[in-house]
Amino acid sequence: MGxxxxxxxxxxxxxxxxxxxxxxxxxxxxxxxVLVAVVFSFSLDPTLRARSFAxxxxxxxxxxxxxxxxxxxxxxxxxxxxxxxxLLAPVDRGALFLGKFAANLAILLAxxxxxxxxxxxxxxxxxxxxxxxxxxxxxxxxxxxxxxxTLFAAVAAHxxxxxxxxxxxxxxxxxxxxxxxVSGTQRLLVGRxxxxxxxxxxxxxxxxxxxxxxxxxxxxxxxxx
Amino acid sequence: xxxxxxxxAAAPPVEARGVEKWYGPLPAVxxxxxxxxxxxxxxxxxxxxxxxxxLLRCLAGLxxxxxxxxRIAGEAVTGGDGAWRRDIGVxxxxxxxxAGLSAAENLEFYGRLYGLDRLRERVGEALEGxxxxxxxxxxxxxxxxxxQQRLALARTLLHDPRVVLLDEPxxxxxxxxxxxxxxxxxxxxxxxxxxxxxxxxxxxxxELASRVAIQVGGRWISDEPRAAVDAHRWERVYTERVAGxx
Amino acid sequence: xxxxxxTLRWAYALSALAAxxxxxxxxxxxxxxxxxxxxxxxxxxxxVHVPSAWVAFLAFxxxxxxxxxxxxxxxxxxxxxxxxAAELGTxxxxxxxxxxxxxxxxxxxxxxxxxxxxxxxxxxxxxxxxYFMLRGATExxxxxxxxxxxxxxxxxxDIPLIHVSVNWFRSQHPQPVVLRPEGPAAAxxxxxxxxxxxxxxxLLFFALLLFRYGLERLRARAEALRVRxxxxxxxxxxxxxxx
Numbered sequence: 001m002g003x004x005x006x007x008x009x010x011x012x013x014x015x016x017x018x019x020x021x022x023x024x025x026x027x028x029x030x031x032x033x034v035l036v037a038v039v040f041s042f043s044l045d046p047t048l049r050a051r052s053f054a055x056x057x058x059x060x061x062x063x064x065x066x067x068x069x070x071x072x073x074x075x076x077x078x079x080x081x082x083x084x085x086x087l088l089a090p091v092d093r094g095a096l097f098l099g100k101f102a103a104n105l106a107i108l109l110a111x112x113x114x115x116x117x118x119x120x121x122x123x124x125x126x127x128x129x130x131x132x133x134x135x136x137x138x139x140x141x142x143x144x145x146x147x148x149x150t151l152f153a154a155v156a157a158h159x160x161x162x163x164x165x166x167x168x169x170x171x172x173x174x175x176x177x178x179x180x181x182v183s184g185t186q187r188l189l190v191g192r193x194x195x196x197x198x199x200x201x202x203x204x205x206x207x208x209x210x211x212x213x214x215x216x217x218x219x220x221x222x223x224x225x
Numbered sequence: 226x227x228x229x230x231x232x233x234a235a236a237p238p239v240e241a242r243g244v245e246k247w248y249g250p251l252p253a254v255x256x257x258x259x260x261x262x263x264x265x266x267x268x269x270x271x272x273x274x275x276x277x278x279x280l281l282r283c284l285a286g287l288x289x290x291x292x293x294x295x296r297i298a299g300e301a302v303t304g305g306d307g308a309w310r311r312d313i314g315v316x317x318x319x320x321x322x323x324a325g326l327s328a329a330e331n332l333e334f335y336g337r338l339y340g341l342d343r344l345r346e347r348v349g350e351a352l353e354g355x356x357x358x359x360x361x362x363x364x365x366x367x368x369x370x371x372x373q374q375r376l377a378l379a380r381t382l383l384h385d386p387r388v389v390l391l392d393e394p395x396x397x398x399x400x401x402x403x404x405x406x407x408x409x410x411x412x413x414x415x416x417x418x419x420x421x422x423x424x425x426x427x428x429x430x431x432e433l434a435s436r437v438a439i440q441v442g443g444r445w446i447s448d449e450p451r452a453a454v455d456a457h458r459w460e461r462v463y464t465e466r467v468a469g470x471x
Numbered sequence: 472x473x474x475x476x477x478t479l480r481w482a483y484a485l486s487a488l489a490a491x492x493x494x495x496x497x498x499x500x501x502x503x504x505x506x507x508x509x510x511x512x513x514x515x516x517x518x519v520h521v522p523s524a525w526v527a528f529l530a531f532x533x534x535x536x537x538x539x540x541x542x543x544x545x546x547x548x549x550x551x552x553x554x555x556a557a558e559l560g561t562x563x564x565x566x567x568x569x570x571x572x573x574x575x576x577x578x579x580x581x582x583x584x585x586x587x588x589x590x591x592x593x594x595x596x597x598x599x600x601x602y603f604m605l606r607g608a609t610e611x612x613x614x615x616x617x618x619x620x621x622x623x624x625x626x627x628x629d630i631p632l633i634h635v636s637v638n639w640f641r642s643q644h645p646q647p648v649v650l651r652p653e654g655p656a657a658a659x660x661x662x663x664x665x666x667x668x669x670x671x672x673x674l675l676f677f678a679l680l681l682f683r684y685g686l687e688r689l690r691a692r693a694e695a696l697r698v699r700x701x702x703x704x705x706x707x708x709x710x711x712x713x714x
């Protein structure tokens with residue numbers, strides 16, 4: 001078990017070090033997210049109370065920014081076929097998956113740390129005392145997103161279409177995450193208490209647990225030659 | 226451990242049994258069987274497209290044979306994780322290196338994956354062995370092809386594998402790097418390690434090998450001990466007959 | 472490769488049964504089931520719409536099972552069943568998505584409404600699309616089959632999750648129009664017609680599945696023969712040629 005986690009950690013660390021040095025995924029995703037917020041600002045009727053649909057705007061932005069960043073997740077493994085080097089090592093394929101997933105999640109959370117404040121700023125949102133609940137929703141939804149995202153990023157990296165096939169594959173599968181994350185965020189935004197989003201949190205957690213089991217298991221079939 | 230041999234030490238370090246690899250309807254390897262003994266140095270020659278790289282990938286567990294099987298030290302090779310992976314080191318013309326990491330970081334990463342102890346020390350020794358100690362902190366991105374291949378070689382041998390598989394390692398190397406590679410390969414002929422070298426470099430291959438084989442069209446058309454082969458005649462006939470068949 | 476004679480025999484047998492039951496169904500639809508009070512003759516689309524939905528999801532269930540089997544055993548026969556089921560599933564899903572709005576236009580006055588089951592079917596359609604995209608987009612066909620199998624498994628797990636989430640979403644946002652896609656309460660003739668429809672469409676599905684499976688296996692066989700022909704130039708070398 002210790003070896004498994006150690007390997008996953010080594011992979012995650014390697015990905016994060018590489019990302020911190022080049023920052024390309026972070027910059028691309030975050031810039032995209034901010035620009036989407038800008039576009040929304042101009043396209044929406046300013047007399048509308050943004051509070052009533054901000055949750056939707058934010059999560060749509062996060063999903064697309066996240067998919068953008070995912071596209072690059074396996075790109076570095078394609079250079080010099082580093083993935084083959086990884087597969088040669090006595091690494092549990094599930095540990096390999098979890099390491100990549102953890103790095104992807106960290107990067108997504110960093111992007112979300114930009115998205116939420118930016119939307120709050122542009123649309124005059126007040127998250128007030130709901131930060132704790134919000135953090136939970138963000139964490140659980142992002143986990144589900146990155147579990148499926150990492151798996152299909154590996155798939156996409158080995159197709160001729162590459163990253164462009166990611167939205168087609170992921171968006172239908174992520175509907176549950178979107179539905180529960182948006183409604184939870186929405187409720188917290190309008191000041192509902194944390195108990196009311198308990199159902200949302202439980203469903204997101206169930207989603208996460210299911211794929212936390214399935215994705216590492218099928219990952220081996222995806223990356224083998 | 227499989228039930229193939231009464232004691233693990235008796236099992237051949239590398240064994241292929243009826244290995245076939247088809248990509249859809251196209252065959253790359255069409256029935257190759259052989260077994261190496263500890264200390265063997267096999268040089269595998271053949272024209273481009275003969276499937277030598279594919280065979281090597283099957284030996285390394287990077288490609289799953291359509292039929293037949295591969296065994297490393299008696300253990301069956303699969304596409305997944307396995308203890309036998311500790312026993313093999315693979316050097317390809319792809320370096321498997323991360324351009325954004327430094328030389329030392331690349332080796333440390335792989336070392337962690339192999340679960341090596343005394344990691345810092347071993348990385349240091351490996352870098353010195355290929356003459357890259359001074360560049361240990363530099364990003365691989367700035368390395369020349371020769372330096373990258375040297376680092377890749379260090380990575381291949383870092384975990385001290387019993388079986389070393391090399392796929393045309395001389396490709397694109399400058400004379401200095403090629404000489405260094407030759408030196409390392411010489412040292413691999415230590416009687417305990419088993420080496421498979423796929424190469425176009427006839428003279429180098431013949432010089433190092435204890436066993437010589439030729440693969441054409443996915444099959445082995447020749448497999449002989451080095452001692453039974455007359456080097457000059459062999460080179461001439463090979464260049465005429467086989468290399469022209471590509 | 473395996474002989475397909477048995478498959479073909481079963482396919483013909485099932486086709487005969489399917490043809491009979493489909494004819495019976497349509498007879499029942501037009502002459503046996505009562506005309507619905509509010510919507511008249513158009514309501515009969517329902518007898519095509521619902522069985523099609525059943526087949527669409529049954530097909531995906533088969534895709535999922537064969538996908539698990541394929542990843543585990545790597546048997547091309549399982550993949551052949553999967554792709555056959557997926558193709559048919561896509562067709563029936565499309566039928567659902569076409570008959571639904573036709574019904575909806577008459578029943579609710581709009582072409583589309585985010586009714587949970589229709590939404591779920593729409594997403595199923597997209598997953599099928601993804602399935603075929605993956606099959607066609609890889610360097611080697613074998614990898615395409617593997618990737619499609621992964622999507623088949625993940626998709627099958629996701630469908631119930633989508634179902635739950637979409638239903639929940641709807642319960643939070645009650646629609647002004649009262650939706651009763653089940654149609655009028657269960658007069659026995661209606662139930663019988665519906666059941667006949669289920670039987671007929673299921674038989675039709677399996678008959679077509681067998682034909683399509685046979686076609687896929689024949690295609691694989693033809694491809695293998697074609698390539699073997701091209702490659703079997705005799706190798707003019709033998710042992711010892713280089714001595």
